[in-house]
Amino acid sequence: MDQATKLRERVQTNQEISNARVIAITSGKGGVGKTTLSVNIALELARRGKKVVVFDADFGLANVEVMLGIRPQYNLLDLIHNNKSMTEIITQGPEGIGFISGGSGVSELATLDNASIKLLISELVKLDQMYDVVIIDTGAGITDSVMEFVMMSPEVVLVVTPEPTSITDSYSLLKVLRRKNSFNPLYKTIHVVANRVENEAEGAEIFHKIDTVSSKFLNTKLSFLGAVLQDKNASMAVIEQKPLVQAYPGTTATKGICQLVNRLSDDTVEESKKKEGIARVFIDFFRSKKRIR
């Protein structure tokens, strides 16, 4: 029996107990509101009774930390190299949400040795047992590490703004995704969020544009999760280092985020999600890199 089969069996055994729902939040272009949405969707899911952890795979700026007003002591590398356990590298954020900093660990994943891979997967199995939802903030663009997480996650939230470059970059991201051999649109849900729009109609129009191109040329159907309006309180919340939904409840962007989360929590959407778990996402990643068979 090869290593991947053994790991899969372990993950499958755990599936009956609990496997987390994995949602990767991504965008074609930077600065469109990915981190804002990751953090605030996490909080709203927690308010609906879910145990949520945010995994920051965006190793550029430490955005999530700033938005949550926390400073983690450890990151993914400490788990791999310094004998820290999954519990030790999770930092407690507001309202019970957990936070894991990828640090530069994410870019090292592709070169890990077998022992480290095994260790990492066994710790990720624990994460599946501890949390209902894992939100991955992937960073922007079509670089390898971003694409890998988007590829492997069963559910993706693509954030788009009205800027023409955001729309064309989203389309490029979908195109690269579609070209990858292991991409199967049947097993993936790609939700679109139109952020920083003037009104709902503008959001629907942006979705329509991307969905039309995607269905026609990429054979990939998208689902519209909703619109979040342009709201100056989003920037205020960053300055205050507080999540928007906590600092400014009832404001227009907060209302939009609540609606997105209502849709994500909708029973029919939830039920249709095969909860593959975060360990499985990483196993698929290592397989794609031929690190395990």
Ligand SMILES: Nc1ncnc2c1ncn2[C@@H]1O[C@H](COP(=O)(O)OP(=O)(O)OP(=O)(O)O)[C@@H](O)[C@H]1O
């Ligand atoms: N709905 C909104 N209305 C107004 N400003 C917003 C809104 N959403 C996000 N912003 C602002 O846009 C800026 C970028 O947001 P954020 O950091 O979440 O983007 P990002 O896509 O994660 O960026 P990066 O690619 O650098 O990681 C922040 O200043 C944030 O406050």
